Amino acid sequence: MWGSRSIRRSTGIDSQIHGEYHWRTVGANGLWLAEPLDGADTLVIFLFALLHDSMRENDGRDPQHGPRAAVFAGELHAEGLLPVTPPQLELLQHACHEHTNGFISTDPTVGACWDADRLDLPRVWITPDPALLSTARAHEALPEHRRVPDWETLYAAATGTTSSGASSAAETGFEIK
Numbered sequence: 001m002w003g004s005r006s007i008r009r010s011t012g013i014d015s016q017i018h019g020e021y022h023w024r025t026v027g028a029n030g031l032w033l034a035e036p037l038d039g040a041d042t043l044v045i046f047l048f049a050l051l052h053d054s055m056r057e058n059d060g061r062d063p064q065h066g067p068r069a070a071v072f073a074g075e076l077h078a079e080g081l082l083p084v085t086p087p088q089l090e091l092l093q094h095a096c097h098e099h100t101n102g103f104i105s106t107d108p109t110v111g112a113c114w115d116a117d118r119l120d121l122p123r124v125w126i127t128p129d130p131a132l133l134s135t136a137r138a139h140e141a142l143p144e145h146r147r148v149p150d151w152e153t154l155y156a157a158a159t160g161t162t163s164s165g166a167s168s169a170a171e172t173g174f175e176i177k
């Protein structure tokens with residue numbers, strides 16, 4: 001599927017810090033953050049989780065990895081591999097391009113993307129700066145005992161479908177206790 005093809009082309013997937021487990025955590029965070037938001041685009045949030053760190057070349061200083069991720073998203077879209085409209089692609093590319101530049105956003109989708117990433121900073125023993133959180137829910141404690149879902153579960157939750165493709169209520173679809 002398109003997701004697995006994008007993942008295979010990543011330069012950063014194997015990182016213990018910025019790799020695939022972190023991406024799924026960002027996806028879970030982002031969908032949780034989006035629940036109370038009006039107008040948050042959960043498919044864009046899902047794709048941000050998948051792609052934002054996918055072009056990292058190292059786990060240290062790599063200030064161009066966000067812009068590279070934005071370019072990668074554009075390439076995937078041009079190849080017909082990203083199921084998004086041009087406005088969604090623009091939002092996704094903006095969120096990826098700027099995600100390490102210390103901004104906040106009033107756009108619910110972009111805000112959820114950036115907060116979802118920042119809420120995973122404690123994995124590297126950094127407490128997120130409350131002044132750099134865009135969404136109200138990001139100031140709440142993350143759900144405890146949460147299991148990080150697999151990609152299929154995240155995608156189903158992001159698109160309001162079951163993993164078999166049938167339509168379901170647009171609930172998170174994964175366990176957040």
Ligand SMILES: [Fe+2]
Binds near residue numbers: 018026053117
């Ligand atoms: Fe990240």
